[in-house]
Amino acid sequence: MAKILIVEARFYKHLNDLLLEGARAAIEAAGHSHETITVPGALEVPGAIALAADHYDAFVAIGVVIRGETYHFEIVAGESARAIMALTLDGIAIGNGILTTENEAQALTRARRTEKDKGGEAAKAAIAMLELQQKYS
Ligand SMILES: Nc1c(NC[C@H](O)[C@H](O)[C@H](O)CO)[nH]c(=O)[nH]c1=O
Ligand SMILES: CC(=O)[C@@H](O)COP(=O)(O)O
Helix, strand or coil: CEEEEEEEEECCCHHHHHHHHHHHHHHHHHCCCCCCEEEECCCHHHHHHHHHHCCCCEEEEEEEEEEECCCHHHHHHHHHHHHHEEEEEHCEEEEEEEECCCCCHHHHHHCCCCCCCCCHHHHHHHHHHHHHHHHCC
């Protein structure tokens, strides 16, 4: 049984709750254990994963970034994804479930377990990467 840490950027609580439900269900269905920590926003997620890297087998990043009026969206969405990808290339098993959408309706469709279930998808990706890590290390 693997120990998986869900790192949640709690910026949009109602959307996060849906993503978390999917992620936790997928981890439990695969027979693994999970804990959740909360950080302020998507920009803090990669740093939190880096800090906790030695304490868990895999990570699921959860959050929602919705476009506003300014260039801030590009910074938050792009830099958080870039830093998570850098950690992935360091060999850390991570599934990225941080939604980057134009509006709340797009985020809802992607967060709901009954629709696109992106939280569950990210958890399954983390588990798949963990299995690859175990195979090659
Ligand atoms: N606008 C969104 C943010 N912004 C906050 C940043 O992620 C960060 O917490 C702040 O700049 C302090 O370092 N975060 C989200 O998760 N979603 C957003 O839509
Ligand atoms: C991530 C964003 O773009 C958003 O939350 C910030 O909004 P704004 O650009 O209107 O300040």
